[in-house]
Amino acid sequence: MIVSFPSMFSDELFYSCCARYHNESGNAEVMQTLDDLFGMPHMVFDPSYPKNLDYLVAQLNNIIDVNQIIYEHTIFPLFVPFLNRGRVDHLYKMFRGEGKNYANHILGIKNNLRITSLKYCRMCLINDDEMFGTPYWHRSHHLPGVHMCLAHHVSLESKCPVCSAEFKPKKGNLTRLNRYCENGHDLTKVIPLNNFRDEHIELMIELAQDVSFVCHLDEHSFNWSEVYEVGLRELGYCGKNRRVNLTRLRNDMQKAFPESFLARFDCHFNDNGDWLTSIYLKKQTIFHPLQHLLLIRFLFGSISELVVRLKKNDPIGQNSNVA
Template sequence: MLAYFPSLYPDEIIYSGIARYHLMSGNRTQKQTIFDLFGSRLVCATADLPSHLSALAARSGTVYTTEELIKNHTLYPYYTSYGSKDKAKELFRLMAEGSNRGESHVLMGIPACKIKLPTKLKYCSSCYQDDTKKYGEPYWHRCHQLPGVHICPMHKSILKVSTVEYSTLHHKFSFVSLTNYNESDYTEPVVDSSWLDYLTFIAVQSNLLLHSQQIIKEESASYRKLPSMEGYRTVGGRVRINRLIQNFRNSYTDKLLEYLDCGIDSNSSDTWLHKIIRNQEEITHPLRHLLIFGFLEKSVAGFSVTTNNFPFGNGPWPCLNKAADHYNQMVIDKCVVTRCSTTTKPVGTFHCNCGFIYSRRGPDTCDEDMNRIGRIKNFGSIWLDKLKCLNESSITLRQKAKILGVDPGTVKNQTELLNSNKAALRTKKNQNYLARSKRNRNNEKGFLQTKVKRKVDWNQRDEILYVLVVETVGQMKRLPNPERISLASIARHTDLGQLKQKLIKNLNKLPKTNEFINKHIDSTEAYQIRRLIWAANRLHEVEGRMSGWRVLKLAGLNHPLRKEVEIKFMELLR
């Protein structure tokens, strides 16, 4: 099991988390990092549909389950959104257990599809800045790496194309962190201004597919039954396919369709649009479904393609817990979107940190919808504490309901539930009390005192840990092969036993130890300079001479070097 694995940020791809882990671990090679995380050196650096995730989940302990990694940090929800449940289960198995190279992609028809995968990883400058302010570092977002997505769904800005390769063709075992990437080294694609609304629609809808919590099986036949298709149906129910294709091409333009790898040959009677409308049993890329959806909404139903097609907006959303001080304030940043099993309309479930969870059926059509509750799924401790206080007062049932923002029946039900819980606790306490002997009852106070958990003396613990940490850092600096000094490596080398986790989790309560660690911990530049000095000294001792490339090879470094490291490297060669 790993001593440490970084927390994955919202919408972060696993590739990005592994790249950040590699920087923190101080490993000399990427293959060593891959072996640490997966127990194998043959796992490829895959950005979209990685494999062997059960091994990664097991080695990270109880931090993440395999399902959480696959559904929240890969493109699995996107590619299974319009597919069959059998294919989704098989893809999940391949990603969890591991597969031959490219097997997951072949299963979903990606190599055979004309819609090509992105060649480079993409990022949004606004997201880069926001993530750095909020988390202290930027990271690669899932929603930016989807095929056909050239706009950030959050900021509606054009994505920048990095120099980091998307596929594993030329860097099979290389994970590149966005933190380590030079932000100024990018290209910004030239996009026709008339395409922006369409591309924004695709980005927002693609992001919605990523955050869907269930498989959306859209039968192609349903397109023929939509009211939007009324003008394309004959009396006998057949589709006027030529008229549909002509209007479809006029709406998007052939240039945009070619740009998205979704061009339609006017002379063919077997295009991808024919196949979707005819409901042929074959895999169809989610991007093409989104194009049809956008076309029908825009040209037939009378709705214009806007830059805000997320069914409940892009957040944050208000907390509607009337018992909380932050009532009606925009403090909720988590909205889980599912589909109603009867109407297929989107259902948003909003989670507030106060424990209040509510849901409503969408999509939102006006600003007032944001303040509407369909169902309360959890009241939370703040709401229940308020109910207890109101029950001790003399106000009426309707007044309580008005204060709490619910109906009187809900107040009665929750009060009965509270009382039943109290009664159950009281009964259990009485049974335990009667089971005690007379001697135990007379010594109840002393008995309870012996069960009180002893308070930790953090000052004393700080002194003990300080001595151990100082000794450990000294030993690490004397190692024959330099190792990066970090909090995790100090904890790994220190003989602390059960105190190891306390050192990591409670460092803010150990001021003396914390100050020493902050002074001696290695930055990336400092660690690389230490390796250069060690490599140079080693070559002098063994061979009596040194050359630049030998120093870099022994130190495990490559060009380009960071500025401080480059300066030290040139000094060593003089």
């Protein structure tokens, strides 16, 4: 039984809370912490896809709700609207501890969605340190596609601006966010490296807003191929015979989203068979949530505008269990 587990802060990544637990537990080895929390001393703690959460909740005598961890402190909610019910259930059970952890297989997507570096916003760090006595890793800074802090509109940092010590989730380690880097530089005082104006700042902010919106959605079942067909028809990309003028669509999307911007999310149009050719078709194929969000932004303005339309019963298909 774990005697005390830190309360999770608002928007804290679950991994962050475990790293704080490790720090405060006095455990000399991370293995001991992983055994305390998950009963798995040798597990690799992937901040993107935690596992064995039911074990932790039982250790804590159910004082934490497993759904609160999954929905408020992991990147899980970003995938839910874009996967079919079976895959969502599989992923959910996997987080709780059933079945093997092969999230990438379930998601059908490569590593580009994983959390490979830990990022912070200097303003959030200062605020959290003042308000809570400790900074922490925010979930909103680790969602795929997010490179900016939405609260402060600044680029996120993944290394110390003075000594370039990188913040990464490492095997056999639980990396906590501290006010000081491992070489003692005060992160509240140093000027961030990414202080220059990002050339894609507006698009980055809009995409971060879309990602954040999805994570707080309560409606999850959309028939995307029907939704896209309506949008493509409205904008004149789809004729009566349901054929899509793909060349024009691709050209117009490239005008809306520069190639250099798309490449930052692995969403450019000219490799891997080009995602745009099939995302709107009625196929059980899995697409990167960011690809959906970019197409939605292009067709409907943004996911929030689309959801308003859907809630007004605008005649766009809504259907259970079809992704």
